[in-house]
Amino acid sequence: MDIYRPPVTVAASTPRVNVNEVMKGVYMWMTAGLGTSALVAVLFAATGLTLTLYPAYILFLFAELGLVWYLSARIMRMPAQRATTMFLIYAALNGATLSVILYAFALSDIYVALFATAAMFGAMSIVGYTTTVDLSKMGSLLFMALIGLIVASIVNIFLASSALYWIVSYAGVIIFTGLTAYDTQRIKNQVVLIDQMSAEGDTATLTRRVSILGALILYLDFVNLFLFILRIVGRRR
Template identity: 50%
Template sequence: METKYASTAAVAVKARQEASTVFLAKVFNWMAAGLGLTGLIAWLTASSGLFQAIRPLFLPLVLIELGLVWYLSARIEKIKAATATGLFFLYAFLNGLTLSVIFLAYSGASIAGTFAITAAMFLSMSVYGLVTKRDLSGLGAFMFMGLIGLLLASIVNIFLASPALYWAISLIGVFVFVGLTAYDVQKIKELGEQGIMSQGGEAVQKGAVIGALALYLDFINLFLMLLRFFGGSRD
């Protein structure tokens, strides 16, 4: 009897793990699609000269992006999956417009090199988030507080223009987004194990989109922080 129960439990665990794997694949696919769209739009905007036309709209675009992230995060349970997906790609598109500035400020080789470094670090922390037995909830809360601190310090440094504070923010930012990557991947893995794949297409799609948004933000911000260290000027 005990053997039967143990076998049943093992089957259930395996089923949860397989469902989690499928869900994670969906999340990473959407994240990759968002990153691809952002990169393409950024390159086209910079290479075509369109950035000069949208320069006066730079701040409004950034504010719209922040609004989209807030809306998606706060309303994901209320909106339809198709709407969530559309808003995610709209955000990726707008982010491509604003990030086109990096193609004007940094050389293509340094951007490609920094992207490779970011991808390696992101992959390493994703694997850690997947395989570790440690509960990363405490780390996630700590990193979120660090993120708030970074935002406040960045605002202060707009007025101080301190090079030392700039580099400190960049270094701390790398650690913050590395930690958030591991935390977010573990959280997405747990969501998959808790049965989201059995809740219907709408729930799966919305869960995958909001997970993709979290990982997309981790990757982009880690890339931008590392670009401050490894980016070479076009001049």
């Protein structure tokens, strides 16, 4: 459960990869990552591993952060299969940490939050993919807002303010809704600049690499949007 957005640096190039193929791969691997997280979360909760391993969850969080940083920095220089495996390992670790929500919230509220997240994410991703409006300026504002959101969340750990809790929750929904559109457009636009991100690799390899990186970015948007919506609609047990 982390609020993190990996950087992507590109250089101009003549593309060898197809935009539609890459975006298809992005959504396919994002869905695979979400499915892996959901499966692991259910298994951990059902078998009691969530409670057994709970003291070690801080290690899980550090491992997740390390994997995200490593993937975002090295993905264009590692074998495509290794990148895929590491992404799924990250999704599994995140599923283990997410399993705590099955103890903290009613199952019906989790379903409502999941449905609302899927609807909002789908709508905003379509907007980001189809719009001709440049969302880059919005992305800069959203990134600054995200930093403020992280700071406010940390501060509220000590303040335990109910008002700040709700402000952070609604702000989180707005920010990650916007980031979904921005990141979708960013991934789509960067497909045409992808060749110089790697000196080696055939078209299939490049397509898989950028698909995994895009899947990681949108996976993080989806999960964080879901968590903030759950904070709003969920009734804590």
